[in-house]
Structure formats: C-alpha cells, structure tokens
Amino acid sequence: MLIPRSITTEKISYPLWEDKGIEVSIKRLDQIHELASGNKFFKLKYNLEKAISEGHDTILTFGGAYSNHIYASAAAAKSANLHSIGIIRGEETLPLNPTIASALEHGMHIHYVSREEYRKKTESDFLVSLKEKFGNFYMIPEGGNNEEAIKGTTEILSQDDSEFTHITTSIGTGGTFSGLANKINKDQILMGFSSLKGDFIHDEIKFLLEKYKITPEGKTQVVDQYHFGGYGKVNSDLIDFVRWFYKEFEIAIEPIYTGKMIYGLFEMIKDDQIESGSKILILHTGGLQGLAGFNHRYGLSLPL
Numbered sequence: 001m002l003i004p005r006s007i008t009t010e011k012i013s014y015p016l017w018e019d020k021g022i023e024v025s026i027k028r029l030d031q032i033h034e035l036a037s038g039n040k041f042f043k044l045k046y047n048l049e050k051a052i053s054e055g056h057d058t059i060l061t062f063g064g065a066y067s068n069h070i071y072a073s074a075a076a077a078k079s080a081n082l083h084s085i086g087i088i089r090g091e092e093t094l095p096l097n098p099t100i101a102s103a104l105e106h107g108m109h110i111h112y113v114s115r116e117e118y119r120k121k122t123e124s125d126f127l128v129s130l131k132e133k134f135g136n137f138y139m140i141p142e143g144g145n146n147e148e149a150i151k152g153t154t155e156i157l158s159q160d161d162s163e164f165t166h167i168t169t170s171i172g173t174g175g176t177f178s179g180l181a182n183k184i185n186k187d188q189i190l191m192g193f194s195s196l197k198g199d200f201i202h203d204e205i206k207f208l209l210e211k212y213k214i215t216p217e218g219k220t221q222v223v224d225q226y227h228f229g230g231y232g233k234v235n236s237d238l239i240d241f242v243r244w245f246y247k248e249f250e251i252a253i254e255p256i257y258t259g260k261m262i263y264g265l266f267e268m269i270k271d272d273q274i275e276s277g278s279k280i281l282i283l284h285t286g287g288l289q290g291l292a293g294f295n296h297r298y299g300l301s302l303p304l
C-alpha cells in the first residue's frame with residue numbers, strides 16, 4: 001500500500017495577477033510521497049491495492065527510458081513490497097540515465113525491447129511471451145491509464161478545493177485530466193495544458209471521458225499551444241521561466257510538464273484570457289525525478 005504524506009496548498013502572489021484581480025494557488029502533489037510523488041501516486045495507488053488483493057507479488061509496466069511512469073512504478077512497487085518489471089522501449093544506453101538508474105535502485109527489473117517489439121505491447125502473444133519469461137504479474141499499461149488510475153486521480157481534488165474557479169493540470173496521456181474531470185463541480189473550469197504537439201489530444205480526451213463514462217459537472221478546456229515543439233522539447237524561454245519560477249516562489253518545477261503548463265497559464269493571464277475575480281488552483285503534478293533525467297540529458301542544472 002502507498003501511504004500518503006500530508007500536502008500543502010500555497011498561495012503565490014505576483015503584482016501582475018493582483019492588478020488583474022486574479023488569485024493563484026498551487027497544490028503540492030509533489031509532496032505526497034517520498035518516492036512515488038505527484039499525479040503518479042494517484043494513478044498507481046489503486047493499481048497496487050488491486051495487485052495485492054489479487055495475490056500478485058509482481059507488477060509489470062511499459063515506458064520510454066526517461067519515463068516518469070517507469071520510475072514512479074518502481075518506487076511505488078518497492079514501497080508496497082512488490083517486485084516490479086519495466087519493459088523499456090529501445091536499447092540500453094550507458095551510462096544509465098537517472099530515471100533508469102533510480103528504477104534499478106528501487107529493485108525494478110529492467111528489460112529492453114526493440115522499438116518494433118515495443119509496438120506489440122498490447123498484443124496478447126507478446127503478453128504471453130512476457131509471462132513465459134517472467135512468470136505471473138499484474139500488468140499496468142503504458143502511461144498507467146486504466147479504471148484504477150481514474151479512480152485514484154479522481155481523489156486529487158478534495159472538498160477544500162471547491163472554492164477555486166479554475167483547476168489547472170498538465171496533460172501527457174490525459175489520464176489525470178480525465179480523473180479530475182470526474183470530480184470538478186459545476187462552477188469550476190478544468191484547464192489542461194498538453195505537453196505534446198498536436199490537436200489529437202482533444203480527441204484523445206474525448207475518447208478517455210467516454211471510455212471511463214465521465215460527464216464533467218463543470219467545464220473542461222484543453223489548451224494545446226504550449227507544447228514548445230513537442231514532448232520533451234524545450235527552448236531557452238521555457239528553461240528561463242522554470243528558473244525564474246524557482247527564484248520567485250521557491251518551488252521547483254520541471255520543463256517537461258509542469259513548466260509548460262504554468263508558462264501557458266501565466267501567458268493566458270497576461271493576455272486577459274482569464275477573467276478578473278478568478279481563483280486559480282495549479283496542480284503541481286511532480287515529475288522532479290524526471291528533472292534529474294532532463295538535466296542529465298541536456299547538461300543543465302535546473303534546481304530540484
């Protein structure tokens with residue numbers, strides 16, 4: 001089982017927002033667990049409970065070599081006394097990046113497969129071959145989206161958050177956005193900022209909401225123009241913003257997900273796209289472990 005720590009919601013102030021009559025707070029989901037933090041805690045929580053209740057001692061999941069989901073799965077499994085297996089897309093590269101190194105440290109068994117093989121990850125033949133190789137396991141899909149993840153992410157917002165008019169989150173696969181959409185009240189707007197390039201994300205969100213039979217009580221909005229060129233892509237504006245944010249508010253964010261969301265939100269406030277009187281709740285979805293990987297990959301030293 002994953003035991004949550006208590007988390008804080010902090011008001012952050014900036015003269016421009018005060019002038020515009022907008023309040024901004026940030027809910028620190030990144031504080032919820034020492035090892036498996038942020039939205040991944042919520043996505044994994046009920047998966048681990050189900051794995052244990054079904055008598056499994058091992059979980060298996062899929063991801064890229066810099067995947068926050070892989071790291072979080074390894075850490076969460078360890079905290080729950082489960083074994084974990086990570087099926088990683090592509091070949092091993094040395095030295096190991098911090099994501100894979102930490103996953104190994106948390107006892108994950110890492111198994112590399114070619115990109116071609118990886119594409120078959122949802123086919124039953126491939127899953128059978130994995131069972132032959134590794135024995136029985138509880139499978140969590142790539143990106144971690146399933147019924148259990150939706151149930152978990154529905155719990156991100158609590159009664160205390162009902163006073164906010166806007167809830168903002170970053171979007172990768174859209175699983176977290178969908179769970180949140182399940183919870184917002186009729187007076188709230190859920191804004192999701194896609195970290196991937198392309199308008200496919202609108203259809204993907206629609207698909208997920210239908211698949212999980214979610215009819216949001218409030219409004220939902222998917223913003224797709226702050227992707228900075230695509231998943232994992234950044235520019236110096238974004239890197240400067242992440243540094244500025246840390247200096248200004250003493251809260252570390254990363255440029256893959258949370259940085260793009262907060263950058264986009266602040267631009268929208270600047271451009272008067274958010275009305276005066278709004279009370280915004282930013283969800284800090286974590287990902288700081290991924291920041292170590294990012295610093296490593298680009299030779300940067302963004303504050304953790």
Ligand SMILES: *Cc1c(COP(=O)(O)O)cnc(C)c1O
Binds near residue numbers: 040174176177288
């Ligand atoms: C994985 C992740 C997301 C994206 O979550 P989805 O449910 O895939 O949309 C957002 N922020 C951080 C920090 C993440 O690690």
